[in-house]
Amino acid sequence: MQGAQTLELKVSEWPTLEDIKEFTSVDDKEGITEYLQKEFDAYITMRVGNTDLLAGYTEAFILPVHALIKSLSGGLRVLATEKSVRIPIYLQQYDVEPGSRAHFLHWRLDQGRIFMRFEWGGYKEAPAFIENLGEIELDTVQAQQAIADLVADYIQRIAVLLRHLGDWSNNEIEILFEGF
Numbered sequence: 001m002q003g004a005q006t007l008e009l010k011v012s013e014w015p016t017l018e019d020i021k022e023f024t025s026v027d028d029k030e031g032i033t034e035y036l037q038k039e040f041d042a043y044i045t046m047r048v049g050n051t052d053l054l055a056g057y058t059e060a061f062i063l064p065v066h067a068l069i070k071s072l073s074g075g076l077r078v079l080a081t082e083k084s085v086r087i088p089i090y091l092q093q094y095d096v097e098p099g100s101r102a103h104f105l106h107w108r109l110d111q112g113r114i115f116m117r118f119e120w121g122g123y124k125e126a127p128a129f130i131e132n133l134g135e136i137e138l139d140t141v142q143a144q145q146a147i148a149d150l151v152a153d154y155i156q157r158i159a160v161l162l163r164h165l166g167d168w169s170n171n172e173i174e175i176l177f178e179g180f
Contacts, residue, residue: 004113005049005136007143009072009150011065012043014157017164026165033176036158037066038094044068046089048136051129053118054089063089065154066176067096073151073180075107076144084108091122114138151180 015036023039024031041062046053054063067090075087088102095101104119117135120126155177162168162176 003137004139006047006139007146008045008047009146010045010047011150011154012045014042014065014154015040015161017161020161020165027167029168029172032162032165036176038064038096040065041093048116048138051133053130053133063091064093064096069151069154070179072147075105076147079107079109079114083110086119112140114140114143155180 019040020026020032020035024035026032041064044054044063044065067088071087071089075085078085085107087105087107088098088100089105090096090100090102092101101121101123103121106117106119108115115135115137118130118133120130158176159173162173
């Protein structure tokens, strides 16, 4: 790939009130928190230029949404001060902590430009397009905006969802997003 590439992030579905009712109890705040942070997953598109990094797998590839968005958001914060960061993309429900099975994005900041490399971390062999990808320059402003938009969309959707449940304070909702 030549020149700076755009970053597209798309989540195929979002948690709903019906999901909460099916997988937890609407009055179980701890259960809802665990469901949102560790269990809810969806198909995710992470396209850089014309390459979807999360496509081409031999089995369905569904990622824990909360963990992905938290990783991307936190990665941007670290990149601003450290100039390089290794960002986990956790692969499995409930395994969303350091040391869990993950792919990794390596970002480095050089003269205001973001460079990214994708590290395959699954048990299966990496698809050829990943092995040969190398380092990619991202359109810095566009990539930051794509991540910020995804984070804002997620936070808004979850806050509205929890407010429909009635008994959630702003502080309890904010706790869900610590580290974002």
